[in-house]
Amino acid sequence: MxxxxxxxxxxxxxxxxxxxxxxxxxxxxxxxxxxxxxxxxADGGEGTLDAVAAATAGSTRMPVAVTGPHGHPVSAEWLLLEQPDGTRTGLVELALCSGLELLDELEPQTAHTLGFGQAIRATLDHGVDRLLLALGGSSSSDGGAGALTALGVRLLDERGAAVPLGNAGLARIAAVDWASLAPLPAGGAVLLSDVDNPLLGDRGAIAVFGPQKGVTAGRAGAAESALARLADALVENPGGALPETPGAGAAGGTGFGMLAWGATMSSGARAIAETxxxxxxxxxxxxxxxxxxxxxxxxxxxxxxxxxxxxxxxxxxxxxxxxxxxxxxxxxxxxxxxxxxxxxxxxxxxxxxxxxxxxxxxxxxxx
Missing domain, CATH: 3.40.50.10350 (Glycerate kinase; domain 1)
Structure with a gap:
């Protein structure tokens, strides 16, 4: 057999x-x-990088130093996949850079995805042709704002200063500057996720995933309003993302931020199987x-x-x-x-x- x-x-x-x-x-x-x-x-959650590395000949682990969700340095890695036709794909797992397991204590107001964006930026600097972005295991509810910041987006308050990282800082967004946004690789970026939740509402990032990230019932309203402020600020975005887009609520709303960049959503399991x-x-x-x-x-x-x-x-x-x-x-x-x-x-x-x-x-x- x-x-x-x-x-x-x-x-x-x-x-x-x-x-x-x-x-x-x-x-x-x-x-x-x-x-x-x-x-x-794997389906895009924790362990996706390890699973793909174990199942794919010719993959290379690429070390990268990023800022963790707590603001401290984290040693992470991304995976370089070289195809027979010469195409190079970069796989970045959010959990390794901005994941829940990196926190000793939950930080629902300040945890962020800056490190995830820094790892993505490292793949772009390496010259990959295509990106796979595994969204599971997020520690934050920042809507992917930290990752967008690492990719060149400036989220500004009323005085023109950068808003603080994390969910709470989103409430202070008054303007968005896309001028320095890093372009997608030629082959695009595919988001690997096993959820289809929207960004906001009863099935949104805060209502469904907030509690596991430390968002209490008393804080949920403010956290939801902060994400809504981000959505309003990013109403015009390169990817045409909408808060109701299926998967926008993935990973504390990181799906929305990456869709706004121009990434596309995919079934994580299906994309990994093909990879x-x-x-x-x-x-x-x-x-x-x-x-x-x-x-x-x-x-x-x-x-x-x-x-x-x-x-x-x-x-x-x-x-x-x-x-x-x-x-x-x-x-x-x-x-x-x-x-x-x-x-x-x-x-x-x-x-x-x-x-x-x-x-x-x-x-x-x-x-």
Whole structure:
């Protein structure tokens, strides 16, 4: 048999590359003569850069020093992908530059995306032909204002001074100067996201994602007003972005800022699958194994396992799902293994997820 192993990360417990290796090890234990191809996946969230690097030959990690969301220096990296035709793509993961995990304490009013923009600027200075921008894991609700600042946009108050970084500073915007905005690379910039939320409103960045970034109920109104002020100030923008554009609310509104620059929104999982050549790898396979930490009601909204299953079906290949916890009907899969059921409890599976992933791979091979 030829088996493709393409899981997403089990967020908070194991990377996509580690889960793929564990599943493959378990499969080979039961069927050592089969061909097992590792193709760790991502959907634009944390771990996207690692997953693409592990699945793509010829990729190069490019170190870059940026200003973190707390205002202190952060050592980050972006990924250079060189295509056979000579095209060079730069992949920047927001979480590595401006992510939630970089903060010791949440800073809902002042956290910003300046570092994300600085990393993007580094790829442009390197001369990439195309950009992939992974938006998951943001620490801020600044609407991408910090990133735009790094790209040359000047957000000014009534006195003509630069407004402070972070969500709270957006309320002071009186004028916008686009004159020094860095141009997009020739092949454009693609935003990788698994959400379609608008910037404002009941499904917007503050209402849906604000609490995880520390926005309290008492602060939510002011935070929403600050984002609305940014939207009003950027009403005329190069990308023609609107607050209601699907995905504008991604990553604390960073989707809106990057759309205003001229980037385009894409399903993160679909773009990553194409980048690592997964559709071609699946053709002719006998089975695809995918998975994620928690398969729930949100999984159908663009998460990696559902995209992998779609690709498998389109090629007439069976697809099995492995998840730490299965919390919704797994429609469209030919087999399902829950690590929590194998381990006897959620706590037990979380204590040693790679052990149970190996066991899941072995069980699937014996079916």
């Amino acid at each position: 030829r088996v493709i192993v393409a899981p997403d990360s089990f967020k908070g417990s194991a990377s996509a590359a580690a889960v793929a290796a564990a599943l493959a090890e378990g499969w080979r234990e039961a069927r050592p003569d089969d061909e097992v191809v590792l193709a760790p996946m 690592i050549g997964l559709p071609a790898s699946i053709v002719g396979a006998d089975l695809v194994i995918t998975g994620e930490g928690r398969f729930d009601g949100q999984s159908a909204g663009g998460k990696a396992p559902v995209e992998v299953a779609r690709l498998a079906r389109s090629s007439g290949v069976r697809c099995a799902l492995v998840a730490g916890l299965v919390d919704a009907p797994p429609v469209g899969f030919d087999g399902v293994v829950s690590l929590s059921e194998l381990a006897g409890s959620v706590a037990a599976s979380l204590a040693d997820p790679l052990h149970w992933a190996r066991e899941a791979g072995r069980r699937l091979a014996l079916e």
